[in-house]
Amino acid sequence: MSVTISIQDLVKKYGETTVIPELSVEIQKGEFFTLLGPSGCGKTTLLRMIAGFNSIEGGTINFNDKVINNVEPGKRNIGMVFQNYAIFPHLTVKGNIAFGLQNRKISKPEIAEKVDEILKVVQIEQYKDRMPKNLSGGQQQRVALARAIVIRPDVLLMDEPLSNLDAKLRIDMRNAIKEIQREVGITTVYVTHDQEEAMAVSDRIAVMKSGVIQHLGTPQEIYQRPANVFVATFIGRTNIIEGTLQHEHGQYSLQMGQGYQEPIANIQVPKSEMKSTLPVQISVRPEEFNIRQDQQGMKATIVHSVFLGQHTHYFVDLASGQRVEITQESQTAELLSPGQTVYLTVKPDKINVYDIKGELNYTGRVQL
Incomplete structure (x- = not known):
């Protein structure tokens, strides 16, 4: 589990409009890497290209040494967490978490073992039999995170996962996400427009504007010596x-x-x-x-x-x-x-x- 993501000369176009012009970056194995920038800067577009949801008009994306440009999303072994949680309302907490494992034809005893293990990691084992409607926003987000990582993906992709939470809960959850990411050691690409959130969770940050990375560095480097006035x-x-x-x-x-x-x-x-x-x-x-x-x-x-x-x-x-x-x-x-x-x-x-x-x-x- 966990890979290096190498992106070389990546291009994304919508018709005649180029939204990402020849972007190159390497995300290290096990790194918590954040794409940060204002709305419309291309960060979610780039995340969706890594996931396989958006087409690629130029360049390559590699997971380790494997080019994945034409690999179907379902075969890229990625986990995803969205801002709207996207958990199934008709399934219990453990049912939601087990869903991806069931699709992989894993035996029932092994599924039960993996679900119990991940429930402890995200600290919601006491809610395993609850329905989503009986959970708080933070608890639902933990379910979504557990479901994404229980399948042992090579890459975890997170798109504005905390934007629907109130201010205090956002702080609590960003700390929890960082702790969980460190524990499981998975390569994580995280999208946000919230610079404080990015500073709190990231190993490195790519600040984007108009599809171009303006500054790539640690939170300390970017805060103390920003590359330009925009940053x-x-x-x-x-x-x-x-x-x-x-x-x-x-x-x-x-x-x-x-x-x-x-x-x-x-x-x-x-x-x-x-x-x-x-x-x-x-x-x-x-x-x-x-x-x-x-x-x-x-x-x-x-x-x-x-x-x-x-x-x-x-x-x-x-x-x-x-x-x-x-x-x-x-x-x-x-x-x-x-x-x-x-x-x-x-x-x-x-x-x-x-x-x-x-x-x-x-x-x-x-x-x-």
Whole structure:
């Protein structure tokens, strides 16, 4: 059980419209791999191509060394979990889970053994004789997951499996899914538009836009050093500020308006673009600002604040009129008041600097 999925130059077209243009990626054996992106980016289309539900207009999909382009869906040995659960309302929990095994002509004693085993893995053995209508949404999703993995598939495909659950249950279930996936060790391809969910469960994430992978990496890599402005703004929250990157005597510094200049190391500008002054876009996440009172940095005015326990979110207006969001650890002192003047500096080792088009990250890897 579990395979490496190799996708080479994959193309998907609907008529004259190309929705996935020559996509290549390799998903490792046993990996929890997430396709993340906004609606219409091609993530579900790619998942359905792996499943065999969508045609392929170019390229190949391999399970290990076997090309599966023309293999029927039912012969690909995949398990699938959908957002609407798709469990049979007329069968009990154990009846639903046993269904795929029965289709494989397995003996009744072996079916009973496998069903009991998977019921324990997904922690719903106490509900084995219940009908689906008597289960909560989370319990139904566990049934769907159990049914998908009890057949020992080579690949588990999951399409927005938590979107129908309420916020707290989504958190509980995403933790359960990750734990179960680790226990069974199955190669998993997971589709979601929820970036927090993707960050929580994934070994690696492919952030997609218009059928193209914009950034492929671990959750930490994608959050800390997003490849472009699209990824930076899609993963987490960030503020995009225009400025200039200055290069003098082998040293770089950022000019961010109002005379605020910040030395910055770890910058890698291609030689073809090297100039003494470059216009850039600077991505500063809310937690990457420092609030100061000593008139050092960018002058700003507090608009309002949101107290959230450990952290307080401030929304401030820069002198340019741009509004930015700042996150600071809550202190015992009183909150800063609307209308109060503060000064902002950035944490230069944390921020990301992009070319003016927002397509190329000039910032090197995070120094751990």
